[in-house]
Amino acid sequence: MRPRAVRAPRFERQLPHRRRQALIDATIECLKRYGHEGLSIRTISAQAGVSVGLINHHFPNKDRLIAAAYRHFNDELVAGLTAAVERAPDSPRARLRAFLEASFSPPNLDPEVLAVWVVFWGMFRHSPLIRRVQRESYRGYVRLLHGMLEQLLPRAAAAGRRRARRARVSPLDLRFAAIGLTALLDGLWLEWCLEPGAFQPAEAVRLCEAWVGSLRRRVAG
Amino acid sequence: MRPRAVRAPRFERQLPHRRRQALIDATIECLKRYGHEGLSIRTISAQAGVSVGLINHHFPNKDRLIAAAYRHFNDELVAGLTAAVERAPDSPRARLRAFLEASFSPPNLDPEVLAVWVVFWGMFRHSPLIRRVQRESYRGYVRLLHGMLEQLLPRAAAAGRRRARRARVSPLDLRFAAIGLTALLDGLWLEWCLEPGAFQPAEAVRLCEAWVGSLRRRVAG
DNA sequence: CGTGCTGTTGTACGATCGTTCAACAAGGTC
DNA sequence: GACCTTGTTGAACGATCGTACAACAGCACG
Numbered sequence: 001m002r003p004r005a006v007r008a009p010r011f012e013r014q015l016p017h018r019r020r021q022a023l024i025d026a027t028i029e030c031l032k033r034y035g036h037e038g039l040s041i042r043t044i045s046a047q048a049g050v051s052v053g054l055i056n057h058h059f060p061n062k063d064r065l066i067a068a069a070y071r072h073f074n075d076e077l078v079a080g081l082t083a084a085v086e087r088a089p090d091s092p093r094a095r096l097r098a099f100l101e102a103s104f105s106p107p108n109l110d111p112e113v114l115a116v117w118v119v120f121w122g123m124f125r126h127s128p129l130i131r132r133v134q135r136e137s138y139r140g141y142v143r144l145l146h147g148m149l150e151q152l153l154p155r156a157a158a159a160g161r162r163r164a165r166r167a168r169v170s171p172l173d174l175r176f177a178a179i180g181l182t183a184l185l186d187g188l189w190l191e192w193c194l195e196p197g198a199f200q201p202a203e204a205v206r207l208c209e210a211w212v213g214s215l216r217r218r219v220a221g
Numbered sequence: 222m223r224p225r226a227v228r229a230p231r232f233e234r235q236l237p238h239r240r241r242q243a244l245i246d247a248t249i250e251c252l253k254r255y256g257h258e259g260l261s262i263r264t265i266s267a268q269a270g271v272s273v274g275l276i277n278h279h280f281p282n283k284d285r286l287i288a289a290a291y292r293h294f295n296d297e298l299v300a301g302l303t304a305a306v307e308r309a310p311d312s313p314r315a316r317l318r319a320f321l322e323a324s325f326s327p328p329n330l331d332p333e334v335l336a337v338w339v340v341f342w343g344m345f346r347h348s349p350l351i352r353r354v355q356r357e358s359y360r361g362y363v364r365l366l367h368g369m370l371e372q373l374l375p376r377a378a379a380a381g382r383r384r385a386r387r388a389r390v391s392p393l394d395l396r397f398a399a400i401g402l403t404a405l406l407d408g409l410w411l412e413w414c415l416e417p418g419a420f421q422p423a424e425a426v427r428l429c430e431a432w433v434g435s436l437r438r439r440v441a442g
Numbered sequence: 443c444g445t446g447c448t449g450t451t452g453t454a455c456g457a458t459c460g461t462t463c464a465a466c467a468a469g470g471t472c
Numbered sequence: 473g474a475c476c477t478t479g480t481t482g483a484a485c486g487a488t489c490g491t492a493c494a495a496c497a498g499c500a501c502g
Contacts, residue, residue: 009467009468009469010466010467010468010480010481011467011468011479011480011481012468012479012480013467013468013469013478013479013480014479014480015479016479019479019480034347035343035344035346035347036257036343036344037347040458040459040460041459041460041461042458042459042460050480050481051480051481051482052460052461052481052482053461053462053463053480053481053482053483054479054480054481055460055461056460056461056462057478057479057480058479061460061461062460062461111346112346115343115345115346115347118339118342118343118345119343121339122256122257122336122339122340122343123256123257124336124339124415125256125332125333125336126255126256126258126336175420176424176428179409179412179419179420179424179428180405180409180428182408182412183404183405183407183408183409183411183412183428184401184404184405184408185408186404186407186408186411186412187403187404187405187406187407187408187409187411188400188401188404188408190404190407190408190411191400191403191404191407194345198400199396199400203397203400207397207400207401207404210435211432214431214435230497230498230499231450231451231496231497231498232449232450232451232497232498233449233450233498234448234449234450234497234498234499235449235450236449237449240449240450261488261489261490262489262490262491263488263489263490271450271451272450272451272452273451273452273453273490273491274450274451274452274453274491274492274493275449275450275451276490276491277490277491277492278448278449278450279449282490282491283490283491
């Protein structure tokens, strides 16, 4: 064989877009494996299989890479939940159930995922960049959950037409419902991740549905 | 004046117990101010007003200092809540209310306090030391909350004698109540710390009480 | 006042951090 | 096959990290 043809390339050039995404994925993977200590340029570049210098070619600095990873992580969560809701039958109850079941199942329900969130939250107060991403990215989640509750709560008599009686829900009740459901959801999710054996994911779904049910009775009953 | 008498001592010797506590306090203060990045030997020793070498004289290494700070932080929380409960009138409802009000008021309800918790949580999965402290220290909290619910839930007819009907609560219901209340509590607390303007602390107390009330209806009614 | 114990200091060390940058090379174009 | 663009490499830099340790000094005691 000709030596020239045998020699494998020492590296493979990638389009900036692809390489950036690979670095973001590596960042999240390092966060899962090593926690906060995994957030070093050398650890991340090793995980991505590239040299230390490459990160600063695609990102101006480390903080921007982390912020990009945070944005990606947030977006993936919202996208997954949204897809689950849209896959469900077109009834408010079914949509809520799909939302809850997606929240309490992989890939969201995972101690490793909690570990990632917790590191990001730890940066929240001291990194304006992270705070900015949080503010921009959390809106999708709030909108999704708020919209679901709005459709669900006024369900009084007219079964078929969901949006007919929208005016029945007072903004105050809707606000409380959203606050409470978010809290219960996050709290249960946190509990499960900290001690996965404590209860079944299906039990968490039922607890959340019971909460919304008690709200509905108070609003419409 | 005599020069000898004027010269101020360059430092003050402390009993090991006092100095250790001062270093623990400085650690928590640094955590509040600078987050995870405040956890450096130099930052902590500067906060405590001592030299860098002193920490390793009182603690074998940095991890042990952090673990001690975590234990102190946990113990303070449980002690504060316990004291609030014992200060309350001797009725299950009043005790629960005192517990909730203490949970949703300073010094617990503080974004800075969340920042401290979050950093500790971030170490949970990767530091056996932190995990050990967590396991040992969380028991007091669970026992307190569990005991309160146990007294509260069976309240059916006999108003005066709280422990008479204890057998009425099935272990299953009690377990669910504890899981749900903990989740709601933690979730609301988290929400408030992330966005202090979102709702009033008193509203959080009412949401928790409503949750326990709906449980009681299901159990005893 | 002298002595001893030990809490305290501050320099030093090696490791690792984020970032820079000159040199390299992959892969398309002509 | 020569050339060019640019994604990629890896050594080097200064800063900062946790820890070690010899010297210092506060203070109780005789």
